[in-house]
Amino acid sequence: MTGRTEQLAANLARVRARIAAGAAAAGRDPDQVTLVAVTKTYPASDVVRLARLGVTDIGENRDQEAAGKAAEVDRLGVAVRWHFVGRLQRNKARSVVRYAELVHSVDSARLAAALAAAAAADRDRPLAVLVQVSVDADPARGGVVPDQLAPVADAVAAEPALRLAGVMTVAPPAWEPAAAFGRLAELAERVRADHPSATAISAGMSGDLEAALACGATHVRIGSDLLGKRAPLG
Numbered sequence: 001m002t003g004r005t006e007q008l009a010a011n012l013a014r015v016r017a018r019i020a021a022g023a024a025a026a027g028r029d030p031d032q033v034t035l036v037a038v039t040k041t042y043p044a045s046d047v048v049r050l051a052r053l054g055v056t057d058i059g060e061n062r063d064q065e066a067a068g069k070a071a072e073v074d075r076l077g078v079a080v081r082w083h084f085v086g087r088l089q090r091n092k093a094r095s096v097v098r099y100a101e102l103v104h105s106v107d108s109a110r111l112a113a114a115l116a117a118a119a120a121a122d123r124d125r126p127l128a129v130l131v132q133v134s135v136d137a138d139p140a141r142g143g144v145v146p147d148q149l150a151p152v153a154d155a156v157a158a159e160p161a162l163r164l165a166g167v168m169t170v171a172p173p174a175w176e177p178a179a180a181f182g183r184l185a186e187l188a189e190r191v192r193a194d195h196p197s198a199t200a201i202s203a204g205m206s207g208d209l210e211a212a213l214a215c216g217a218t219h220v221r222i223g224s225d226l227l228g229k230r231a232p233l234g
Contacts, residue, residue, distance in 0.1 A: 011188035038223035044072040061086025063067035070099035090114040109155035130168040166200030179209035181215035
């Protein structure tokens with residue numbers, strides 16, 4: 001293995017050990033947790049290395065970077081499942097639906113409609129989406145406020161070109177992660193009452209994945225602990 005592959009393998013072993021321990025502490029099966037490697041600012045070569053190490057769920061948060069990276073990985077013949085995890089503008093919907101298999105950040109019925117129109121035109125299967133929730137009811141950070149979760153979830157579920165997969169959040173800086181993810185778990189249960197197949201919960205990053213797993217997260221989004229500390233963006 002190259003030096004970079006060895007580094008990624010060592011980081012991956014530590015992250016997988018944390019997931020296993022966190023799942024065990026919550027009485028859960030770690031195989032039911034999807035590790036999404038967030039590769040923003042890192043090159044396609046790292047995506048290829050991760051895929052060869054067994055990590056095939058890859059997250060990106062900017063379409064400008066993700067679209068080109070997805071095309072390069074595809075040209076190299078490496079199969080991965082792309083997750084779009086960042087805030088998404090409606091004018092990027094057509095680009096995103098061409099490579100993403102799961103969009104974590106739907107925060108309005110208007111965005112759902114834009115994704116549905118793009119998916120109907122450019123995909124041969126429904127696009128899976130999560131409704132992002134702002135658990136502290138601050139929409140400035142992204143996500144629907146809790147009172148608007150049900151209408152947005154219903155709007156997604158009503159689109160034939162979309163599949164409502166569940167919910168997502170980012171823990172607010174002022175909240176303890178356990179409180180944030182506990183609130184998301186409550187909201188996820190409400191969504192499942194109306195949409196039983198919406199079982200996915202995307203929550204937890206490098207600093208708080210254990211709290212997320214304790215609250216039922218099915219997807220954890222890991223960047224720095226897997227790929228290393230990022231250089232500041234200019």
